[in-house]
Structure formats: structure tokens, C-alpha cells
Amino acid sequence: MNWNAFLFGASAALALVGALFAVGLKNIFHNILGFALSLVGVAGLFLTLGSDFLAIVLLLVYVGALGIAMVYAVMLSQPLDTPRTPRSLPKVVGSALLAAVVAMALWLVIRRAHFPPSGGSLEVTPQMTGYRLLSDYVLAFELISILLVIAMMGAVMVARKDRSRSGRAASAAPKASP
Amino acid sequence: MTWLHWYLLVALLLFCVGLYGLVQRRSLIAMLIALELMLAAVSLNIVAITSLSGSSSSVGQVVALILIGVAAAEGAIALSLFVAIQREVQSINVENLSELKG
Numbered sequence: 288m289n290w291n292a293f294l295f296g297a298s299a300a301l302a303l304v305g306a307l308f309a310v311g312l313k314n315i316f317h318n319i320l321g322f323a324l325s326l327v328g329v330a331g332l333f334l335t336l337g338s339d340f341l342a343i344v345l346l347l348v349y350v351g352a353l354g355i356a357m358v359y360a361v362m363l364s365q366p367l368d369t370p371r372t373p374r375s376l377p378k379v380v381g382s383a384l385l386a387a388v389v390a391m392a393l394w395l396v397i398r399r400a401h402f403p404p405s406g407g408s409l410e411v412t413p414q415m416t417g418y419r420l421l422s423d424y425v426l427a428f429e430l431i432s433i434l435l436v437i438a439m440m441g442a443v444m445v446a447r448k449d450r451s452r453s454g455r456a457a458s459a460a461p462k463a464s465p
Numbered sequence: 466m467t468w469l470h471w472y473l474l475v476a477l478l479l480f481c482v483g484l485y486g487l488v489q490r491r492s493l494i495a496m497l498i499a500l501e502l503m504l505a506a507v508s509l510n511i512v513a514i515t516s517l518s519g520s521s522s523s524v525g526q527v528v529a530l531i532l533i534g535v536a537a538a539e540g541a542i543a544l545s546l547f548v549a550i551q552r553e554v555q556s557i558n559v560e561n562l563s564e565l566k567g
Contacts, residue, residue, distance in 0.1 A: 295471065299471075303482070306478075306483065306502050307482060309486065309498050309502060310490070310495075310498075310499055310502070318494075322498045322502065325479070325502060325505070326505055329506075336512055336517070337516060338512055338516065340526070341530065344530065344533060345508075345533060348533050348536075348537050349533070353537060353540045356540060357494060357497070357544065359544070360544040360547050364547055364550075364557050374491070379489055381488075382488035383485055385488055386481040386484045386485035386488070387481070394474075397473050397477065402469055402514070402519075405516070405517050405518055405519065415523040415526075416523050416530070419527050420527055427527075435537070435538050438538035439538075441545075446548045448552075
């Protein structure tokens with residue numbers, strides 16, 4: 288239990304520090320690195336909860352795939368050396384206040400809620416997860432695969448260069464001619 | 466404070482840091498990063514509650530897996546939209562995306 292508590296503290300610190308980096312730093316590339324750090328921490332928290340498979344999937348999908356896609360999007364869109372106008376102080380204070388109010392409200396809800404104690408064991412094997420995915424939750428499983436295919440095709444459609452056959456490009460055509 | 470409350474506290478802080486970033490940042494990619502942080506906090510919440518309270522903890526795993534899949538699809542669509550917006554407007558700062566503003 289002591290080892291588990293240490294792992295929990297280290298992972299939680301990693302997740303929160305990474306989240307602060309992901310939100311607070313100015314450089315967008317540092318934000319992505321902080322995001323990856325934060326999700327490594329969340330994966331560690333999943334490990335302490337006994338869900339190893341989920342931790343690995345989280346690392347693969349978020350830190351691997353999504354992090355690299357974000358780096359690609361940064362390289363394709365935003366030059367890192369563009370001048371940044373600083374955010375005005377009232378807006379920063381306002382958004383911090385909003386986050387603090389939401390945090391207080393959610394914490395009150397958490398303190399009031401009643402959680403029944405756990406009945407089963409903490410350990411969840413990947414076999415159990417896979418069995419559930421293909422028996423009770425098979426509809427959600429199939430829908431998520433359809434969603435992923437459609438999202439992939441849509442991403443390619445949206446981001447490709449040649450948009451001459453889409454209707455929106457025709458209306459933008461006069462502006463494009465030099 | 467039980468163990469579950471510690472997990473919920475970490476997820477709560479992660480969620481609110483993400484909310485702060487979503488409201489405060491102006492680059493679309495930074496906003497997407499903040500949004501993904503909030504989604505990760507939600508899946509952490511679900512897994513913590515289902516494994517430390519109640520009886521069937523594999524349900525939480527399934528829900529979290531589906532959530533990760535939706536987040537991946539959303540991230541792919543969002544990033545390709547950002548690239549298209551950059552090509553169209555030459556900026557992904559939300560303050561420059563005011564074409565539909567009345």
C-alpha cells in the first residue's frame with residue numbers, strides 16, 4: 288500500500304505539473320510537451336488503479352498519436368516566431384476566477400456525494416475488458432470503429448489542398464486571384 | 466478523505482486547469498490541448514469511481530476506452546480543420562476568425 292501511495296503521489300504531481308505546463312507556457316511546442324507529460328502522469332494514475340491495459344492505450348493514443356499529430360499541425364500552421372500580443376490582465380483573472388468557481392462547485396458536489404464501498408477486486412484483466420466490449424457493449428464498439436473511419440476520411444478531406452470541387456471554394460475564388 | 470477522494474481531487478484539478486486554458490488561450494491548438502486535458506480528467510474520474518466504488522470495475526474500463534476513441538477522432542478532425550483554417554485565413558488565432566461576426 289505504501290508503494291502504491293508513492294506511485295499515486297508521483298503520478299498526480301506529474302499530471303498536474305504537466306497540465307500547468309500545457310496551459311501556462313507561451314510557446315505552443317512547450318505546451319504540447321507539457322500535455323504529453325501530463326498524460327504520462329494520468330497513465331500512472333491508471334496503473335495505480337489496476338488498469339494496466341488502459342494505461343498503455345492512453346500512452347499509445349494520446350502521447351503517441353495525438354501528440355505527434357499536434358506537432359504536425361504546429362509545423363503546418365503556426366510559425367513559432369510570430370510576435371504574440373500579451374493577454375490582457377482582466378481576461379486572465381476572469382478565466383482563472385471561472386476555473387476556481389467551477390472547481391469549488393465540483394468539490395462541494397464531491398464532498399456531498401455518497402460512494403458505496405467497493406465490492407470486487409481492484410484488478411481488471413484485459414480479458415474481462417475485451418469480453419465486455421464484445422458482449423454487452425458491442426454496439427458502442429462497432430459505432431466507435433465507424434466513427435474512427437469517418438473521422439479519418441473526413442480529416443483527409445478537410446485538410447487536403449485541392450478543394451476546387453467543394454462549394455465553398457467557388458465563393459472564395461475571386462478573392463484568391465491576385 | 467478516502468483514496469477515491471484523492472483521485473477525484475486530482476481529476477478535478479486537471480479538469481479546471483484545462484477549463485482555464487480553454488478560456489484563456491487564443492491559439493486553436495492550445496485550446497485543443499486544454500480540451501484534451503479535460504477529457505483525460507473525465508476518463509480518470511470514471512475509472513477511479515468504478516474501480517474504487519461499486520462492484521463492476523470493468524464497465525469503467527470500457528467507457529474510458531470508448532472515451533479515448535472519441536477523443537482521438539475529435540483530435541484528428543480538429544487538427545485537420547486547423548490546417549485548413551490556416552490555409553484560408555493565414556492564422557489560427559481565434560481573434561482573427563471573425564468572418565461571421567455581425
